[in-house]
Amino acid sequence: MGRYLTVAAAQMGPGSENKAENVKRMLVLIKEAAQQKVDFIGFVELALTPFFAMEVIADYDHYYEEQMPSPLTEPLFKAAREANMGMVLPYAEKDPLYGRYYNSSIIVDCDGTILGKYRKTHVPGAMFLMENKQGPGGTAQKTYYFMEKRYFAPGDLGFPVFQSKKEGAKIGVLICFDRRFPEACRCLALSGAEVVFIPYNTPGDALLAGMSPNMNEIVLRTRAYEDFFYVVGVGRAGIAYGRQFNAGSLIAEAGTGDVKAMVSTDGDELVSATIDLDKVTAGRYGYHGFCERRPELYRPVVL
Numbered sequence: 255m256g257r258y259l260t261v262a263a264a265q266m267g268p269g270s271e272n273k274a275e276n277v278k279r280m281l282v283l284i285k286e287a288a289q290q291k292v293d294f295i296g297f298v299e300l301a302l303t304p305f306f307a308m309e310v311i312a313d314y315d316h317y318y319e320e321q322m323p324s325p326l327t328e329p330l331f332k333a334a335r336e337a338n339m340g341m342v343l344p345y346a347e348k349d350p351l352y353g354r355y356y357n358s359s360i361i362v363d364c365d366g367t368i369l370g371k372y373r374k375t376h377v378p379g380a381m382f383l384m385e386n387k388q389g390p391g392g393t394a395q396k397t398y399y400f401m402e403k404r405y406f407a408p409g410d411l412g413f414p415v416f417q418s419k420k421e422g423a424k425i426g427v428l429i430c431f432d433r434r435f436p437e438a439c440r441c442l443a444l445s446g447a448e449v450v451f452i453p454y455n456t457p458g459d460a461l462l463a464g465m466s467p468n469m470n471e472i473v474l475r476t477r478a479y480e481d482f483f484y485v486v487g488v489g490r491a492g493i494a495y496g497r498q499f500n501a502g503s504l505i506a507e508a509g510t511g512d513v514k515a516m517v518s519t520d521g522d523e524l525v526s527a528t529i530d531l532d533k534v535t536a537g538r539y540g541y542h543g544f545c546e547r548r549p550e551l552y553r554p555v556v557l
């Protein structure tokens with residue numbers, strides 16, 4: 255008997271400035287997931303807001319949540335709990351104690367218990383491009399580069415793995431840019447992660463020139479292959495800030511990187527698959543060769 259879990263990626267089109275509107279759309283996706291008997295649903299990076307880091311905004315405090323659940327998010331907790339469904343909920347976090355801002359996700363178990371939080375570790379940003387680019391009259395020219403460093407501090411929680419009551423599933427989370435760092439993924443694998451949710455906002459952008467348009471799919475599937483965990487990639491879709499976002503949400507098979515399920519639209523869409531958690535440790539330390547690792551020779555990786 256395997257330990258089976260049905261997981262879902264809840265892809266979303268452009269986020270509304272009205273956070274309640276986004277919650278409404280998320281509730282529709284939870285309802286659909288409940289019909290498909292999903293055990294764990296993952297939402298997109300910064301699911302409650304637009305991907306506001308695309309521009310320089312003076313007044314941005316309203317995008318952040320200081321507590322979870324909050325009056326805004328309580329309906330999501332309720333709907334997921336009633337469906338006996340766990341949830342990976344990415345959002346803009348303001349730490350009320352230190353006043354710091356993070357690009358975070360909470361991990362909520364099927365009974366509504368908050369298992370913990372992950373804060374995006376690798377925060378992309380290109381602020382220097384803004385400062386160097388002067389528009390008419392010496393004013394900063396409005397560009398559309400990634401401004402995440404303006405809005406988020408680098409995560410300080412490491413790469414925790416959370417254990418769900420559902421099948422004892424070991425769940426990890428990485429957020430967008432993090433997926434490009436094999437070290438982050440390997441840390442999760444070595445801590446026993448069986449399924450890793452990876453929400454993202456990836457605009458097809460001139461800044462990324464030279465990168466394959468298939469980059470996102472290649473990276474998600476590669477991580478599933480090399481770290482022997484299931485990957486649930488949850489993308490932002492559609493056009494926002496004048497850019498086409500990547501979409502392409504998928505669930506990749508542990509150890510092979512094969513696509514188990516993939517969205518077919520460029521908007522709000524749920525895609526789900528049933529995964530066999532027992533495959534992970536057996537495969538990782540069996541034919542996949544984790545027991546042959548030579549960490550004593552990997553020092554350059556941590557310098």
Ligand code: CDV
Nearest residue numbers: 378400430431455456457
């Ligand atoms: N939101 C992100 O972290 N985006 C990054 C790039 C585009 C800076 C990504 O890896 O998709």
